[in-house]
Amino acid sequence: MVKIQEAPYSLDIKKDTQEVIDKQLGSLIGETVCVAWTKIINANEDIMLGSRDNFEPQISVQGTLEGNEETGRYRVLVDVNNYSYFYNDSVWSMGQDVGKRAVIFIL
Structure with missing residues (x-):
């Protein structure tokens, strides 16, 4: 059980399974999240995250996550x-982070 x-x-797809990411996404339905697309990836041995700083190319949308864990379709x-x-x-x-909204990086 996940x-x-x-x-x-x-979480990132290189170190965590799709099942782990799916379960976490499902737990965020109804919560305020930020969905981000970015070309800049900050990676090291432990984690891979997108960059949302300065004037690097990125698009972010913040709102309530809607979706269905069974179909794998989501929207903000x-x-x-x-x-x-x-x-x-x-x-x-x-x-x-503690007390913050989740940030979800998409392709």
Whole structure:
């Protein structure tokens, strides 16, 4: 059985299984999250995370995560002009600090 991580945590597809990421995504449904696409990857031996600093290319959408763990389809919908739709296997990294919203990095 896969355990849901408590903040602080960081997950990435190179060290964690898709099942672990799926379970964590499912636990975030109804929570405020930030979905981010970025070209900049910060990686070391322990973790791979995206960079959301300065003027590096990136797009972020923050809102309530909606979705279905069984179908693997998710979205964050702010309004008709600001949204992100993604599949569970689009997630390559995610993390959350204590007292903060989770950040989900997608391809």
